[in-house]
Amino acid sequence: MLTEEELVQRIADGQLVESVEHMSAGYLAELKRILLISADTELLGAVMYYPNLIARRVPEKTVGAFLAVIQDELGHAHVDYRMLEDLGEDADHLVYGRAPQEFKHPYAMDMPYDTFAEVALVGAFMDRAGYVLLSDVFEHTSYFPWRRALVKVNKEESFHINFGVRNLRLLASDPDTRAETQRAIDWMFPLTVEWFGLPDDLKTHDKQLRYRLKGCSNDQLRQTWLSQVVPLVEELGFEVPARLDPGTHRYELDFPFPCAFDEQEKRWDFDNPVTWNDVITRWKCRGPANARLVEIFQAGRKRLDALREAA
Numbered sequence: 001m002l003t004e005e006e007l008v009q010r011i012a013d014g015q016l017v018e019s020v021e022h023m024s025a026g027y028l029a030e031l032k033r034i035l036l037i038s039a040d041t042e043l044l045g046a047v048m049y050y051p052n053l054i055a056r057r058v059p060e061k062t063v064g065a066f067l068a069v070i071q072d073e074l075g076h077a078h079v080d081y082r083m084l085e086d087l088g089e090d091a092d093h094l095v096y097g098r099a100p101q102e103f104k105h106p107y108a109m110d111m112p113y114d115t116f117a118e119v120a121l122v123g124a125f126m127d128r129a130g131y132v133l134l135s136d137v138f139e140h141t142s143y144f145p146w147r148r149a150l151v152k153v154n155k156e157e158s159f160h161i162n163f164g165v166r167n168l169r170l171l172a173s174d175p176d177t178r179a180e181t182q183r184a185i186d187w188m189f190p191l192t193v194e195w196f197g198l199p200d201d202l203k204t205h206d207k208q209l210r211y212r213l214k215g216c217s218n219d220q221l222r223q224t225w226l227s228q229v230v231p232l233v234e235e236l237g238f239e240v241p242a243r244l245d246p247g248t249h250r251y252e253l254d255f256p257f258p259c260a261f262d263e264q265e266k267r268w269d270f271d272n273p274v275t276w277n278d279v280i281t282r283w284k285c286r287g288p289a290n291a292r293l294v295e296i297f298q299a300g301r302k303r304l305d306a307l308r309e310a311a
């Protein structure tokens with residue numbers, strides 16, 4: 001392995017990192033941390049659609065496409081856990097051996113999505129958030145195995161976004177589903193704004209930027225997402241609490257960020273600003289669907305283990 005100074009020099013020289021001998025201990029630890037967030041996000045990205053398909057809460061003609069999305073996400077998760085194995089982690093333990101609250105996917109994925117409008121916005125808003133983050137990784141990351149893997153992953157993610165937008169247009173064109181869709185936008189828009197994490201002025205020591213695991217800051221990535229989502233939502237005639245400031249060419253939010261969120265009611269209280277410490281506490285407690293979603297993929301293994309013990 002390299003010392004920290006050697007690693008920083010390697011990155012400054014524009015050389016890529018291919019395996020553990022090109023890393024410092026700090027780089028390896030940060031790479032594993034960010035890869036685990038990615039792996040868990042991909043895995044839960046597959047699982048979160050599952051209850052809606054079982055309960056038939058999406059139109060029959062979209063079921064095949066949702067199954068294709070689930071298959072893609074499982075493939076993406078497999079790639080990420082495989083990279084973690086190459087770095088010395090036990091993927092089997094990571095998937096089947098952890099408690100639900102130990103998973104690292106964003107809090108937003110632990111919410112229940114109960115209507116077709118909400119599921120459509122998972123694609124249009126949240127797959128897009130994932131795509132914005134992974135496109136930055138693809139363009140800038142110093143860890144070359146990840147960049148190679150993302151060629152396929154990002155192509156599939158853009159299909160997921162297009163599918164979400166198509167579903168959203170369908171909902172927008174039907175007077176019977178417009179109110180329900182607006183209601184979903186009202187709580188899912190701020191939740192996806194939050195997906196990008198702490199604002200830059202609170203995140204002074206960003207190891208991911210230092211090690212060039214990614215290239216853009218949280219606020220830059222959040223602006224990229226806003227610049228794609230706000231015009232889309234406005235074009236479809238829905239209300240969205242953000243606007244482009246013509247002076248700075250930046251998107252400004254029309255609500256205090258962060259503010260209080262009622263996860264049972266799926267409602268933000270724009271009159272009640274909170275601190276980022278409050279948000280981090282909510283994230284650490286995980287969301288209402290956390291245990292139920294993890295149980296979906298761990299239950300089969302538990303049954304299998306019980307059968308083996310009985311045999």
Ligand SMILES: [Fe+2]
Binds near residue numbers: 045076157
């Ligand atoms: Fe994915």
Ligand SMILES: [Fe+2]
Binds near residue numbers: 045127130156157160
């Ligand atoms: Fe996706």
